Amino acid sequence: MKTNDLSNGGANNSEAAGSGSTPAPHHPARRSFLLRLLNLAAAGLTPVLAVPYIRFLLYPIFLRGSKKLWFSLGAAGQFSSPTAPISRLVPVKMEDGWLESSGQRPVYITKDAQGQVEVLSAVCPHLGCTVQWSSAKNQFLCPCHGSVFTPDGAHISGPSPRGMDSLPVKVENGELMVKYEDFSQLQPVKKVIG
Amino acid sequence: MSTQQPNFTPPSAPGPDTRRRGRMFDWFNQRIGLEKLLHEALDEPIPGGPRFAYVFGSALLAVFLLQIVTGVALLFYYGPTVDHAHTSVAYIVKVVTGGSFIRGLHVYGASAMIILLVVHLAQTFLYGAYKGRRELQWVSGCVLLFLVLGMGFTGYLLPWDEKAYFATKVGTNVPSEIPVVGSLVKRLLLRGNHLGALTLSSFFVLHVFVISGLIVLFVVMHLFLLRHRGAAGPINEDPVEPKLKAAPFYPGQVIKDLAFVLVVIVAIALLAHFMPADLGPKANPADTQYLPRPDWYFRFLFQWLKYWPGSRAIIGIGVIPAVVGLLLVVLPFIDRRPERRPTRRPVAVGIFLAVLVGVIALSALSNYDDSHNPAVAKQLALQRQQSDEFLRAPFKPDVQGAADAPAAPANPLIAQGAGVYQAKSCFACHGAGGAGTPMAPKLVGISQKVPADQLAYLLQHYSPAMIKGGMPKFQFSDADLKALVAYLESLK
Numbered sequence: 244m245k246t247n248d249l250s251n252g253g254a255n256n257s258e259a260a261g262s263g264s265t266p267a268p269h270h271p272a273r274r275s276f277l278l279r280l281l282n283l284a285a286a287g288l289t290p291v292l293a294v295p296y297i298r299f300l301l302y303p304i305f306l307r308g309s310k311k312l313w314f315s316l317g318a319a320g321q322f323s324s325p326t327a328p329i330s331r332l333v334p335v336k337m338e339d340g341w342l343e344s345s346g347q348r349p350v351y352i353t354k355d356a357q358g359q360v361e362v363l364s365a366v367c368p369h370l371g372c373t374v375q376w377s378s379a380k381n382q383f384l385c386p387c388h389g390s391v392f393t394p395d396g397a398h399i400s401g402p403s404p405r406g407m408d409s410l411p412v413k414v415e416n417g418e419l420m421v422k423y424e425d426f427s428q429l430q431p432v433k434k435v436i437g
Numbered sequence: 438m439s440t441q442q443p444n445f446t447p448p449s450a451p452g453p454d455t456r457r458r459g460r461m462f463d464w465f466n467q468r469i470g471l472e473k474l475l476h477e478a479l480d481e482p483i484p485g486g487p488r489f490a491y492v493f494g495s496a497l498l499a500v501f502l503l504q505i506v507t508g509v510a511l512l513f514y515y516g517p518t519v520d521h522a523h524t525s526v527a528y529i530v531k532v533v534t535g536g537s538f539i540r541g542l543h544v545y546g547a548s549a550m551i552i553l554l555v556v557h558l559a560q561t562f563l564y565g566a567y568k569g570r571r572e573l574q575w576v577s578g579c580v581l582l583f584l585v586l587g588m589g590f591t592g593y594l595l596p597w598d599e600k601a602y603f604a605t606k607v608g609t610n611v612p613s614e615i616p617v618v619g620s621l622v623k624r625l626l627l628r629g630n631h632l633g634a635l636t637l638s639s640f641f642v643l644h645v646f647v648i649s650g651l652i653v654l655f656v657v658m659h660l661f662l663l664r665h666r667g668a669a670g671p672i673n674e675d676p677v678e679p680k681l682k683a684a685p686f687y688p689g690q691v692i693k694d695l696a697f698v699l700v701v702i703v704a705i706a707l708l709a710h711f712m713p714a715d716l717g718p719k720a721n722p723a724d725t726q727y728l729p730r731p732d733w734y735f736r737f738l739f740q741w742l743k744y745w746p747g748s749r750a751i752i753g754i755g756v757i758p759a760v761v762g763l764l765l766v767v768l769p770f771i772d773r774r775p776e777r778r779p780t781r782r783p784v785a786v787g788i789f790l791a792v793l794v795g796v797i798a799l800s801a802l803s804n805y806d807d808s809h810n811p812a813v814a815k816q817l818a819l820q821r822q823q824s825d826e827f828l829r830a831p832f833k834p835d836v837q838g839a840a841d842a843p844a845a846p847a848n849p850l851i852a853q854g855a856g857v858y859q860a861k862s863c864f865a866c867h868g869a870g871g872a873g874t875p876m877a878p879k880l881v882g883i884s885q886k887v888p889a890d891q892l893a894y895l896l897q898h899y900s901p902a903m904i905k906g907g908m909p910k911f912q913f914s915d916a917d918l919k920a921l922v923a924y925l926e927s928l929k
Binding site: 284292295298330344347385386 | 516524532535832912
């Protein structure tokens, strides 16, 4: 094995390999200490970078629904005793990442079991189709899979897991205000999703 | 026979090896030969031992990985279309948690790559590490240089702010000066005859997939060639047959690499945190006042062009860059001497230093010209101010009407009909706005096939096709039916 050592030239690297017999490098203790120190530094740096990175990626998942605004359906007086559910469209604005999309959602103004005015979401709690009012049958019917509801939204038959969802209402300055919300599908308990 | 392995014995298991062993190690070792893999990766012999001079290649790889990781994160929010690109980047920077930081890592990481590239090139050049049958390694490195510059160029456009748009406009105008093929090259770059949607799409796919994919390929090639031929070692080492005592890559070089990489990453992170990457207002192609400036690493080219007006442009932007680029690539083929010491290579080192000094001088001159021209300085300051103002302003989303509620039609009857279409869930099968779904045919254009009164009849007496399709029975008041028919007939 040639050991033509030219390393005295320009280099003063003390970390060249030791003599040919022992395979171990010089100063193993210092070497592994340095390595351990660097590993520690890397381990310290990792959460500093990883935490904002993960929070960045998870941002939309923990986003609470966008602020829903109250919309006026009109003078409260005209809805004091609806003989049949009244269909209305409510404008909604949704925060969709960097988009703001606007649209309209149908609602029904009707009476609940106690005779109070309530506003029902027309979105079927089964799979989201628009529930219709049948005056002939005096019932709400969903055209997609046949769920049937009473005039105040209670579930009668069909695959819907619960009755039609009521929306928050209030009367302000004589106007009937409703706050449009989306609810989860396919679940027995109504839950706001946005 | 040329020795591939210099006089060096890799650490063997019984020796005082600092590497940890254990049951998990043995489990993997029995299945994938982990010990041999680690030996291949970590026991690379470095003639003359590890040096800080060799850290730049590893640092490049580490920063490239940072770019991929931060780039993928940004991709979760970015929208590569002309109408939304800018808003999506503004959303990242202003709304998303840590968005400004992650983007900052990516932006400053890009600059770090360019700097490290130049240093790595300088180091390997000065050390004559391209000699001793390492031509392919050098060439693959040159390809990587051009690819990384391509990444910088394509990435710069993606935020679609004023700076991005106009800098790219100038950048794509440059090759058009080349005679004969100039305008073709420009149309190739723009993917059309103007800087627009197709340009953005193509820059996006080039940046995210094509160029970065090629970089991965060439990095693998570059590393393979390095390991196959062996590291060149220090300047006084024989380039063909290494004679110095060698030390393994691990742990000596690993320590140096790791230390330097940590410094670089910390520097990038500090910059990203304390000097947020800027984002100006959205590109306005009609803006006649805007003064474009390329990113800092292209400034020398920007200045260079000023000295080659008109017909002389072909020499300045065609011939000379081509010659310099070509010289760089074929360097190991024309410099066949085994001499590695820079002091004994006056021509090579002279040309190299001249080009390096020239590039730095041109960049400095570009900045000097800008700051000493009052009109230019004023406009640039204004642009910077507009950019700061935009960054400080709260986020404004792009507004878009939902597909299920088209803008209120002027005709109230049609508007009422749209409400009926909605209330009866017609959209569930016939699609929003009558666009059609796999379940039911589209209703757009039905006015061409079925006149209004026939349509009203059809809605109460289903055709065989409607019955076969399973269309449910509906109750319509006369008013609703009339409105619905009016709406359907209006669908175009």
